[in-house]
Amino acid sequence: MLKRTLIGAILLAAVVPVQGSTQDAGYTDAAARATPTYVRTNGSFSGTGMLVSSRLAAFDDSRPDRQVPYLANLHLTDMVEGICHLLGLLLRLIVVLIAIYAVRHYIFTLNRLFGRQRHPYLDIDEADWPSVTVFIAAHNEETVIAGSLTSLLNVDYPADRLLLVPVNDRSTDRTREIIDEFVAANPGRIAPFHRVSGKPGKAAALKDATKEVTSEIIVIFDADYLPSRSLIKQLVTPFFDPEVGATMGRVVPLNVGSNLLTRLLDLERSGGYQVDQQARMNLGMVPQYGGTVGGIRLHALHEAGGWHDDVLAEDTDLTYRLLLKDWKTIYLNRAECYEEVPEHWPVRVRQIKRWAKGHNQAMWRHTVRVLNAKGLSLAERLDGIALLGVYVMAPILSVGWILALIMYYARGESWLSGIIALFGVLAFSALGNFAAFFEIAAAVRLDGSCKRIRLLPLNSIGFMVSTISIARATWEQIMDTINQRELRWDKTVRYRSSPKAN
């Protein structure tokens, strides 16, 4: 698609007819401007080259008697100039947007390296612990559900205040059977929610399951997660703060060594959590609730409108609905949990497209509200808007590249070349989803890892795949909206082999 657009742009420049009079002062100016361009394109056969060559042919002084063709329609010239001017303005706007995100990434990284780190709730180890319901979202999870339940039964949270609720959403494999075996073996600890009908999707399943909840706090895990013993307490401690509506821990890839994709995703996750999320926590901005390895205050959830099952990214949507109701989301960098990342590129592409569509939905719904919200600080407002726009930046970046190519061949002013050079640098550093290269490098250093940072240049591959996928997803989303097609939730593939049930 990119190739077609580029060729079209070049052809557009080539189809303008060349006619005119040598006595036109405006045309003289145009020719003078065209001279450097002609020199640069000497010998090349391009649409714009033809245009410039034709312009100079109008001033063939060696043959003054000859009626040389020129741009007869001055309005068309103005129109072309006008289009170029508009495209230049658009390119400048895109460069400004990318510069904002680049600066944002640098601020986050420098804050993590040198700023004050906030972990205010980390030291709470004695308290009157609130009642907690743990949801384990499961749809055909026979390979992983046993591991998750075993880990959760082993946590150090008071057993009389903890209830495990596997949300079995219309599974057709052995998921239900495995859950029921655990229920029988651990009486009073597990209350399964077997869903046999209703709208598909995690948000819809959680919405139905939440109706049965009576505890103060809900903690949610995906079925492939393996919580450590202290994780529930870590996720719950911030709820002693009456302003906290949700908490989010850090997910750590378990299947790092599977292939290049998993290694690249491990680096991306490091940057996203170790630097991005923690920096937003430090700076009083908007840490994002991620939908898993996180807790929600039930009262806050009800106040924010409950679960919305018509969104693809219920986590992002909930973060903003809570924020707009004056509930904060807290990020806990040391509340770590293993997860599986995609091991195949098609799975990764589907995952990132779903995230992009869901995030764009949230952007559409909440941008104006965030701008107008009264109770938010300036930092929250600015970061909230920036966070909503991260997935839109990918198609914007793609448009920027196309524009830069067009403008490079169509115009020659030095200021524009400077803009293009700046665009090139910023596009490199801001490329990708959430993490610039500097962020990832700092995150790997903070994690105490070493040689894996050598793979950092190869993250360009992952970022390029993400950019194209997100751009496609945005286009599909626009077309789905126009054609009124319903958004579909795709389940992520699991890779662990099935352990024996407990």
Add this chain to the structure above:
Amino acid sequence: MWGLLLAAITLGLFCLPLLPAIIEFRWPSDVAPLQIEQEHTGNIRFFADRFREVMASFADSEDNFVQSSSALSSVRSANMSPILVAEEIYKLPAQMPILGEIHARQSLATGVGSQVRAALVEHTLALARGSALLRWAHARHIRVGENCIALGRLSAQKAIILKEGSTFRRMNAPTIIFGKSSTVIADDWDQPKQPAITQRVLHNQDLRLVAGSLTEKNIIVRGNLHIGKGARIIGSIKSHGDMILEADVVVHGALICGGDLKIGSDCRIRGPVVAEISAEAAIGNAFGTAAQPTTVTAPRLRFAQGVVVHGTVWARNHGIVQG
């Protein structure tokens, strides 16, 4: 040919920065997932419990040997540094550094100015004036004398008492008394758990609660908060800025302060108490209850004499008992 050579050199220079990446990709050397301690719980007694297991294993092991002296023996395994064992009540000499672990089967007292690395004491541990504890100590009762330095962890099964001038980091006991306790517990303080308060009131600027007022909501202040004398809050309170509680304030909930926290005399706070910069508690304050222990934490803590905490006290940078 020269063109090809130039192209090859250019390509080589272009690929040179990718060489470490290609090497790491082709011959992976760092592919382990980030280490997460699945069994880690942050238990303050972790080292003490592990030490107890080690001592129990010595009873069965044939690798160690014992050198007996008058009251103090040492146990040494092939793989560990010597551990001192006191079978009877024992007092260490003054100004003596003990750089290994000590296991006292009765009570243990240090001499003035002694240094102890770590100690597991079955009865009472008494740190004499000017002593220093370097890593951890666990006992049934712990008494910390004047101007002691208690780095690391202090945990007790019954109580910890600290005298003026002592510094501390992390402590846990059913009762922790700073200085002399003269606290009189109010009649309604030790009530059973209340249902969670869900109503909130938000203030975007500084707030001053009138003396003697009663509030049955959670309070969130996006500025500084000043609570007048004798005010009572049934719920939790939070300030983004500094917080001042005058005397006799009662808070049946948590206290979260984004700045400096100053608590006047004879206040009761159910907890937890979290201050992001510093916390200072005046005489007669009580945090938590024996039935519902809590946590008081801040990077810097200053407690006056007569403060009582039931549960955990954690000063990330520096904690001190005021003289």
